[in-house]
Amino acid sequence: MNFELTDDFLDQLRDVISTENKEKTLELIEKLHPADIAEMFDEISIDDAKYIYLLLEKEIAADVFVELEDDLRDKFLKILPSEVIAKQLIHNIESDDAADIIGELSEKKQEEVLSQIHDREQAGDIVDLLNYDEDTAGGVMAKELISVNENSDVQSCIEEIRRQAENIEHIYNVYVVDDNNILKGLLSLKRLVVSSPSTKIATICTPDVMSVRVDKPADEVGIIMQKYDLVSIPVVDSIGRLLGQITIDDIVEVMREEAEKDYQMISGISEDVEHSDSPWLLTRARLPWLLIGLIGGIIGSRVIAYYEVDLGIYPEMIFFLPLIAAMGGNVGVQSSAIIVQGLANNSITNVRTINKLSKEFLVAFINGIVCSSLIFAYNYFVSDTFILTVTVSVALFAVIIFASLFGTFVPLALNRFKIDPALATGPFITTVNDIMGLFIYLLAGRILFSLFA
Amino acid sequence: MNFELTDDFLDQLRDVISTENKEKTLELIEKLHPADIAEMFDEISIDDAKYIYLLLEKEIAADVFVELEDDLRDKFLKILPSEVIAKQLIHNIESDDAADIIGELSEKKQEEVLSQIHDREQAGDIVDLLNYDEDTAGGVMAKELISVNENSDVQSCIEEIRRQAENIEHIYNVYVVDDNNILKGLLSLKRLVVSSPSTKIATICTPDVMSVRVDKPADEVGIIMQKYDLVSIPVVDSIGRLLGQITIDDIVEVMREEAEKDYQMISGISEDVEHSDSPWLLTRARLPWLLIGLIGGIIGSRVIAYYEVDLGIYPEMIFFLPLIAAMGGNVGVQSSAIIVQGLANNSITNVRTINKLSKEFLVAFINGIVCSSLIFAYNYFVSDTFILTVTVSVALFAVIIFASLFGTFVPLALNRFKIDPALATGPFITTVNDIMGLFIYLLAGRILFSLFA
Numbered sequence: 001m002n003f004e005l006t007d008d009f010l011d012q013l014r015d016v017i018s019t020e021n022k023e024k025t026l027e028l029i030e031k032l033h034p035a036d037i038a039e040m041f042d043e044i045s046i047d048d049a050k051y052i053y054l055l056l057e058k059e060i061a062a063d064v065f066v067e068l069e070d071d072l073r074d075k076f077l078k079i080l081p082s083e084v085i086a087k088q089l090i091h092n093i094e095s096d097d098a099a100d101i102i103g104e105l106s107e108k109k110q111e112e113v114l115s116q117i118h119d120r121e122q123a124g125d126i127v128d129l130l131n132y133d134e135d136t137a138g139g140v141m142a143k144e145l146i147s148v149n150e151n152s153d154v155q156s157c158i159e160e161i162r163r164q165a166e167n168i169e170h171i172y173n174v175y176v177v178d179d180n181n182i183l184k185g186l187l188s189l190k191r192l193v194v195s196s197p198s199t200k201i202a203t204i205c206t207p208d209v210m211s212v213r214v215d216k217p218a219d220e221v222g223i224i225m226q227k228y229d230l231v232s233i234p235v236v237d238s239i240g241r242l243l244g245q246i247t248i249d250d251i252v253e254v255m256r257e258e259a260e261k262d263y264q265m266i267s268g269i270s271e272d273v274e275h276s277d278s279p280w281l282l283t284r285a286r287l288p289w290l291l292i293g294l295i296g297g298i299i300g301s302r303v304i305a306y307y308e309v310d311l312g313i314y315p316e317m318i319f320f321l322p323l324i325a326a327m328g329g330n331v332g333v334q335s336s337a338i339i340v341q342g343l344a345n346n347s348i349t350n351v352r353t354i355n356k357l358s359k360e361f362l363v364a365f366i367n368g369i370v371c372s373s374l375i376f377a378y379n380y381f382v383s384d385t386f387i388l389t390v391t392v393s394v395a396l397f398a399v400i401i402f403a404s405l406f407g408t409f410v411p412l413a414l415n416r417f418k419i420d421p422a423l424a425t426g427p428f429i430t431t432v433n434d435i436m437g438l439f440i441y442l443l444a445g446r447i448l449f450s451l452f453a
Numbered sequence: 454m455n456f457e458l459t460d461d462f463l464d465q466l467r468d469v470i471s472t473e474n475k476e477k478t479l480e481l482i483e484k485l486h487p488a489d490i491a492e493m494f495d496e497i498s499i500d501d502a503k504y505i506y507l508l509l510e511k512e513i514a515a516d517v518f519v520e521l522e523d524d525l526r527d528k529f530l531k532i533l534p535s536e537v538i539a540k541q542l543i544h545n546i547e548s549d550d551a552a553d554i555i556g557e558l559s560e561k562k563q564e565e566v567l568s569q570i571h572d573r574e575q576a577g578d579i580v581d582l583l584n585y586d587e588d589t590a591g592g593v594m595a596k597e598l599i600s601v602n603e604n605s606d607v608q609s610c611i612e613e614i615r616r617q618a619e620n621i622e623h624i625y626n627v628y629v630v631d632d633n634n635i636l637k638g639l640l641s642l643k644r645l646v647v648s649s650p651s652t653k654i655a656t657i658c659t660p661d662v663m664s665v666r667v668d669k670p671a672d673e674v675g676i677i678m679q680k681y682d683l684v685s686i687p688v689v690d691s692i693g694r695l696l697g698q699i700t701i702d703d704i705v706e707v708m709r710e711e712a713e714k715d716y717q718m719i720s721g722i723s724e725d726v727e728h729s730d731s732p733w734l735l736t737r738a739r740l741p742w743l744l745i746g747l748i749g750g751i752i753g754s755r756v757i758a759y760y761e762v763d764l765g766i767y768p769e770m771i772f773f774l775p776l777i778a779a780m781g782g783n784v785g786v787q788s789s790a791i792i793v794q795g796l797a798n799n800s801i802t803n804v805r806t807i808n809k810l811s812k813e814f815l816v817a818f819i820n821g822i823v824c825s826s827l828i829f830a831y832n833y834f835v836s837d838t839f840i841l842t843v844t845v846s847v848a849l850f851a852v853i854i855f856a857s858l859f860g861t862f863v864p865l866a867l868n869r870f871k872i873d874p875a876l877a878t879g880p881f882i883t884t885v886n887d888i889m890g891l892f893i894y895l896l897a898g899r900i901l902f903s904l905f906a
Contacts, residue, residue: 255709274794300776326782
């Protein structure tokens with residue numbers, strides 16, 4: 001029931017495939033859920049995967065395909081002929097998945113596949129969906145849904161469901177529309193089940209249904225569905241006509257991708273990668289931050305070189321160069337992370353920036369006092385030079401304040417200019433704060449030593 | 454329909470509250486969704502929130518309560534008398550939410566509230582749920598569900614739904630059980646709608662239903678529901694008896710919390726905080742990492758002090774101290790982030806650690822070669838000392854290799870010992886790699902300069 005992929009199973013599978021024993025191969029996988037078969041494809045060679053895929057029943061094969069990882073999907077799409085894609089794959093899946101798949105094809109292959117789809121209504125739906133930006137409600141919604149006219153009754157509604165039931169995997173709600181297909185309300189399946197056949201739809205439908213415009217960003221749809229605990233939400237155009245619906249499984253996917261993107265951004269990974277990706281892809285995703293860090297380090301080295309004479313006179317200052325730089329980076333990441341997360345879950349709005357900065361200043365002030373006092377106490381007992389003790393503490397305090405405000409301000413500013421605020425969290429904030437930290441520290445040293453030494 | 458909280462609205466609301474105009478207050482909020490009212494409570498004083506809360510109808514008040522932020526929930530629970538909690542709140546919400554709320558009360562108040570719940574069955578359900586760890590399937594599931602005996606028919610199933618419909622907000626599936634309440638299968642509401650009343654349940658039910666054991670960790674339930682696109686999953690005990698069900702909205706919440714926790718961990722924030730929390734709470738969540746960083750910085754200063762004489766002889770080495778330390782930190786965070794994310798979405802299993810380390814070695818090798826070559830080229834043209842040029846490149850390469858392997862190994866090891874691998878991502882990896890970076894660099898410098906200078 002809950003299948004777990006083991007090395008034993010994979011060995012067995014490879015055995016039966018190598019002997020080209022179709023029956024035994026099918027026997028091994030017949031109890032597996034399509035999602036498990038898709039997962040298994042990640043662990044075997046593309047040739048073995050293709051061999052199994054072509055053995056599967058059309059409908060199961062289509063379900064497996066939808067669950068495949070992106071890179072494997074691409075490979076399969078390159079291998080499969082247009083006819084198979086059109087008649088076996090697209091025919092058996094929902095319009096949103098179909099549009100995703102066709103959107104990945106070359107323009108030429110798109111036309112080939114579209115022309116071979118038998119059901120012209122389905123082809124039309126797919127072409128409609130292809131027009132929407134994939135990060136909007138339109139790009140995520142499916143055209144499949146059950147709608148009934150507000151003037152009909154429960155009996156005809158049930159007949160409509162029966163008629164369409166085959167095309168739709170999950171039905172959560174029935175949408176109620178007027179003669180112009182304008183969304184008027186919603187009828188839960190539960191309500192439908194418990195109502196008598198002759199009841200008029202208008203009397204049992206819930207008006208004031210929550211809906212989203214087709215151009216709404218997909219992540220905002222996610223926030224709405226989560227906030228109001230919705231399993232599906234209808235999508236309408238600018239005059240309220242019902243275009244499609246978004247179900248919670250699509251949104252869970254969008255939310256997961258958003259969260260992973262933010263996580264990778266703050267860890268300095270610039271592409272959506274997994275540990276199972278090729279070393280080349282992993283390297284490509286990681287090099288950009290390392291290069292930014294490298295450039296930052298080189299600039300930092302110039303800052304230090306500029307103060308070389310001072311460091312020659314007060315060599316103990318050298319000991320704390322990495323500490324000051326690191327603390328600037330750490331504080332900056334914390335500040336920006338709080339802002340990015342708040343923006344992502346909508347708990348921070350784009351107003352009253354000044355309030356946010358004042359609050360951040362207060363937090364930074366307390367953190368700064370605590371850290372500076374501790375390093376002061378340490379140096380007071382360990383260091384021979386009292387001015388160094390003062391310099392490190394003063395600089396650390398100033399760096400914490402600067403890094404906090406900078407880390408708060410940058411993502412807010414990016415967001416205001418409609419740039420993804422998460423861009424600020426990784427390389428940029430850390431590197432700038434590293435450099436500024438060194439600069440503040442060395443400048444403070446020069447001033448304090450020249451005044452008091 | 455889609456409400457947006459504005460300053461104008463809040464001003465209006467404060468006005469009508471200050472004049473204690475009950476009617477106008479209710480008029481202002483009557484069109485709001487409970488989730489919007491809960492959000493609004495975050496923006497007004499606790500006294501104003503309490504004033505509004507007590508004006509609301511019992512059922513709406515209960516829905517609002519369930520949506521409140523944790524800190525506000527605590528405040529409300531302290532203010533509300535046991536009787537109100539038992540009769541107005543608990544009575545109107547589902548068992549999983551009720552158990553969460555009662556679990557937050559003091560032991561004395563728990564008993565008071567439980568004794569005042571009128572519906573003894575509900576009280577029993579809640580006490581059952583309180584026994585489960587909140588991070589397991591049992592801690593997340595609700596007892597409310599519709600189950601029918603496999604020997605009954607569609608007609609009696611519909612009657613059962615009608616009877617229970619009032620208690621259950623969303624019905625996705627009907628569970629089919631035998632005489633001993635052992636889960637036998639599942640009946641989708643869609644199937645039920647399109648079947649004739651006299652059909653036997655056993656003939657239309659789907660056997661082999663996916664279920665989870667009551668002690669399964671909640672995050673694993675999330676992975677299963679997401680993988681198989683489920684909107685609800687039944688929870689069973691060790692002999693397969695049906696205990697409850699978990700719905701997708703609960704799991705979305707669990708997943709969101711997990712993702713936020715990992716994000717905060719890697720940003721060095723040790724508690725679940727939001728920007729709207731008090732400055733004190735924000736400081737408390739941020740200080741631990743800063744203190745670890747501070748201690749790391751002090752250890753780093755000792756490492757540098759140990760090599761003070763070398764640095765006196767080759768002062769140019771000083772320039773690259775922060776660069777080496779920062780690169781070690783950056784690489785380590787990248788490596789551990791990829792592992793933590795893989796473990797979180799179950800794409801990495803706990804076997805073949807050695808394979809993961811070899812792959813990471815390859816990636817680190819390429820990154821190391823690229824970064825070392827670049828810094829070599831830079832120093833070749835800028836620096837006067839060729840040995841420094843070699844030292845920086847060699848050390849940077851070694852640091853990148855070490856930090857990658859360390860960042861990969863630590864979360865895998867933590868996970869093996871059942872400790873949250875995300876613990877490794879923030880302070881620990883960065884600080885250790887900072888220090889090791891300095892050590893490797895200075896040691897390499899001493900060796901190379903003593904050999905060739």
